[in-house]
Amino acid sequence: MRFEHEIIWHAYPLGFVGAERENPIGAAVQHRLPRLERWLDHLVELGANALQLGPVFDSETHGYDTRDHLRIDPRLGDEDDLRALIAAAHERGIKVVLDGVFNHVGRSFPRFVAAEAGDPEAAAWFRRDGDGWADFEGHASLVVLNHDSPAVRAYVIEVMRHWLDLGVDGWRLDAAYAVPTDFWRAVSDAVHASHPHAWLLAEVIHGDYAAFVAESGLDSVTQYELWKAVWSSLNDANPFELAWTLGRHRDLVASFLPTVFVGNHDTTRIASALTDERHLPHAVTALLTAGGIPAIYAGDEEGFTGVKEDRAGGDDAVRPPFPEDPSGLSPLGEPVLRLHQRLISLRRRKPWLVDGVYEQVRLDDAALVYRMTARDGRDAIMVALNMSDRPIEVPLGDGERILEGGLGAHEAAVIGRD
Template identity: 65%
Template sequence: MRFEHTILWHVLPLQATGAERTAAEADGVRHRLPRLLPWLDRVVELGANGLQLGPVFASETHGYDTTDHFRIDPRLGDDADFDRLVAEAHGRGVQVVLDGVFNHVGRSFERFRAAEAGDPEAARWFRREGDGWAVFEGHGHLVALDHDEPAVAEHVIAVLRHWLDRGVDGWRLDAAYAVPTAFWRTVAAAIRESHPHAFLYGEVIHGDYAAFAAESGLDSVTQYELWKAVWSSLNDANLFELSHALTRHAALVDAFVPMTFVGNHDVTRIASRLTDRHHLEHAVVLLATLPGHPLVYAGDEVGLEGVKEEREGGDDAIRPVLPDAPADQPGDPAVLALHQRMIALRRRLPWLVDGRLEVLETANTRLRFRVARRDGAEAVEVVLDLDGGQIDGAALEAGRGWAVLRA
């Protein structure tokens, strides 16, 4: 399967299945991954065709402090549970993307334990800062790998290949911005040789996205600038901010196809971020019609709320446990229906993924933009009117204060 037209639904397995907060609390292998099987029906019902899993490898706590990249976290299950999830996803036409944490590891990572014990070969895997080990952004339990060490690149390549061989289709590379682009280029080149259709994208928050993509050799990076402009411009009734971001986004799409989103596991949910809940419609329309690889964070498709807080446990509200089945999930059916309508539209217009984007009209509360096929054979115009005004034209889809029009 090709990734080009994949629309991702993103879930964090440890948190979504109610796993223990720490590996130390767990008692043996707990087969929780099968709890996600009914949610494959939500992916299909939504109209998406990709499942992005948060970390599934053995870790100390939340999954981003990996201790063994080759082992499924016992709190989630084992290889058989994982293989079944991948097989059932593929059986529904759903691709699977894994989250790989390769900037840092947990302190129980075997090579780090050896380094602490004085093994000089193991010590070469980790960066030093002064008299101690370097850590990730001040988190003492996340030990930074040394990406100048060839053995680290060999390890990452081996991990990616191992799980690609088991059937996964792509990788999200966590904290990619903290890793030298030369390292990613080495890794990406190796993966291209063995798995040419694997999709690799990096988490990049700030900076020159196009340069990072080009220098790293990755297929894509996250488009945080667009995410911020969406909710900020809607809250402030200042669509000039969004217009500016769209012009910049158009230039990015000429270089590569960015990963687009209005919510993810690291930020306050879009339904809570927006001061006027009606603007959820505008955010969903933008996600569905703008060029990019769209990602929907689990729960956003039914308008769940949750505020991220900068404290211990501050992610809990945005990373809730999923009920046993989608039918048991609270939420707004109208928000789900809108997601379904707009994703269906995008599936009918697959060329939107890398369409040519042009802003046609901008005012504080009104914006019109055009997205055209690269060959010019088709185009649509999208109009947002934050005042809820009437929008004239031959609408492919329309709601209160927005429309997607035949161009």
């Protein structure tokens, strides 16, 4: 299996390094990627072993309006800077995943410039919408590629192989849900044939996740259903929503390993999404005891706050600049960091959690208690999420003890044997 025991730390580089909002053609190279190298030891101390980077390729503004997939964004640095970051990560046993934006491009993408100038060969690269060009979800600056074009398919394969040859270990495929699965099947078959180790993660929000994976040949999808159920159930004191979603998640894990998360570069920070800060340990506990591949959005492990707003610049609060190195972090985030570390340590001691089997033990208005069992039946833990104002009781079996947390009001606990 390409990714099985990875725990991802996900960073949005342009925000992380405080890059300029605009990237004019011909801008001078700013060597800022080395700042991320200074955070690799923090990643290791957290317990993670994979670095997922947001867009690093030459783009017009936010990284998702790509201008050149084969050039590093000059606001971040150059190819040598990325090579050095990959080498430093690999020295620490950290895999590196890049963000591939292959549904759409920016309007200064050279072939689109040629298409607008009347080049019919270039025009065949882009999808039409009536007399104009199709755009991505109403964003006129994002021009949709024509995924029926053999030239587009060959280009995407070429780009992915280029950076895999340079040393990256996988790709997150942006807006993969908007691209036909037969396109992804052709791409994934070609990429896996030349780079069998490459892990391919699809951004999928709604729909039949298992069918998408089966049809596309990609390895994983973003588990937005579980993300939504975690904060929504905690805010509404509705354990039933989370229990239902964990049951559906169990069925997904039986066929592939979804990528699970409670925050990313497109969502309000989990510490801000929750209306009661006492429930942050519940969210982190659910994330790190669920089956699948956990991804932690940089800063969430320190309790960062930030609300995503539906307006121009509305992502800025969840994509902030980081200090030059971890010494610049506030000590106020240390309790949240320690919680992540303890739960990741538990997950390392029980690696079977990656495809563990969920079973509901208790479900009522006060709490959700569930058991996660190894597929060979040789080990298990219980997870208790108390959403009420009163303590709950969970009888301990022979040799069982509380491994993390507690069972008081609004507390989360993990129970098992070590």
